[in-house]
Amino acid sequence: MSGKKHSLLSASGAHRWLACPPSAKLELQFPDTTSEAASEGTLVHDLAELKLKHHFFTNDLPRSKFTREVNKLKKKPLWQDEMMRHTDTYLDYVNTAAMAFEHDPSKGIEKRVYFGAYTLADQEDENEGYGTADCILIGGETLQVIDFKYGKGVPVSAEGNPQLALYALGAYEMYKMLYPIERVKLSIVQPRLSDGASEWDTTISELLAWGEYVKRQAALALEGEGEYHPGEQQCRFCRARAQCRARAEENVRLAFQVGKKPPLITTDEAGQYLLQGEDVAKWLKDLQEWALSECLAGREVPGWKAVEGRGSREWTDMETAFEVLQQAGINRAVLYEEKPLTLAQVEKVVGKKDFEDAVGAYVVKNPGKPTLVKESDKREAIKNKITAVEAFKEEKDHE
Ligand code: SF4
Incomplete structure (x- = not known):
């Protein structure tokens, strides 16, 4: 089990405990494992935070210090160069969002907020009721919560997103004396999946009404009561x-x-x-x-057993093995094959713009094979263009 104590009713788990209140206590019996994806997320969030702070608060984080800090991150084992590009997309979004306010908004970057009044948190417990919003913008009557997601598996929608809505409630409680907040906007920037952000607008009265629902579900969750409610979304990462x-x-x-x-x-x-x-x-x-x-672990699961899967072979010292083969008369050309990089790999190496300028004319985009996706998918539906049967037949003909 990881050493860090996680909160029982967290904002990131809200989609689960709101839908299935007893899951919060049931999950406590299972270890919480921090995946590589989560650590990768932490690293890229550190970079995103630096970029926003350098951009909006340059006096606090001047260029020399910013570059030093970024270079430190580049030395981390999970660093990927593409993180620079994706955090630029996030910075661009936040910058454009800030400029859309009538007057320069107040900005909170990696802002810790307290929404414990809605999750009925014990005020003595510093693990409960807190969350950190990636970015909060407030100006005039508008409160905007912006979240940067680095995952590339499942697209996350801002519409009614409970994690962001809890952050919005926390930010509202914090700033309601200073700003006459009426309008609330939630945004999710997920650059590895889409160039555009997912956005959702609501009013403060709707958000507060939802806050009352949160209180009712939180009361059940804290007692381990309520109905178990299985569903794809809530069960997906449930530890139980x-x-x-x-x-x-x-x-x-x-x-x-x-x-x-x-x-x-x-x-x-x-x-x-x-x-x-x-x-x-x-x-x-x-x-x-x-x-x-x-x-x-040696426990019996009637009807089943664990066996060793198909193994694989690998060189212990490939270079020496190849030398031996060459000394025995095997030609080097037989042992190595020269393969061109794929189009996507070349584009990555050259850079999108240079690639387009230099060899864009030699690229043709073939339509993809018809794929069945959920109705909520953003892509336009195709009809009467090519049937799935025809598409599969075409594919077979090329085999
Ligand atoms: S697996 Fe699904 S139904 Fe079971 S506790 Fe978790 S969220 Fe609820």
Whole structure:
């Protein structure tokens, strides 16, 4: 278990404990593992913070100090050069957002806020009720909370986002005496997934009404009460996800539900099954991982056992091995193959603009294979252009 004590009702976990209040206490039985993605996120957030501070508060963080600090970050093992580009996108967004205010807004960068009045936190407990917003802008009647997300797996929407809404409540409590806040804007910049930000506007009265709902759910969560409510979003990173009975029963119900129905399913049903099946598949994977760890720990999982998977071979000293082969008469050209970089790799090495200027004329964009995605996906739907059957046939012809 990681040494750091995590809060029971955190802002980042709010999407879970609001939907499934007893999950907060159930999760306590399981270790919280900090993944590499999280550490990578910390590093890139440090860089983003430096850039914003240098840009908005240059006197406090002049160029020489800024460069020194950035160079320190570049030495960290998880550093990637692309972090510079992605944090520039975030800085651009914040800068444009600040300029959209009628007067220069007040800026909070990596601002610690307290929303414990809504999560019913014990005021003595310094772990509860606090969160750090990446950026808060306040001016006139507007409060804007901006979040920088570095993940590239799942797009996160700002619409009704509970983490940002809790930060907004915290910021409102902090600044309500100074600003006549009426309008609230939530923004998520996720540059590895999209060039544009996800934005959502609401009013302070709607936010406060939601705050009352938060209080009711928090009261249940703190007591470990309320209904377990399995669902893809809330179960996805729940620490109890492999063993949770409610999730298991729900997924078994979804996977094996039977009844007297017509022999053929409709497209309506297909859509519904595909949606329901997503979490069934994830749940089975979580269950397999947990059962494997139990078998490896020597505990019995009836009907299952752990075995060694297919191994692989690798050189202990490739250079010496190749020398030996060459001395034995094997030609170097047989041992090494020269391969061109992929188009994306070349673009990364050359830089987007230089790539476009120098060889853009030699690039043609082929349309992608039709893919089934959820309706909420931002891409435009394609219809009557090419059927999936035709697309797969084309692919086969090229094989
Ligand atoms: S796995 Fe899902 S249903 Fe079970 S406690 Fe976690 S969020 Fe709730």
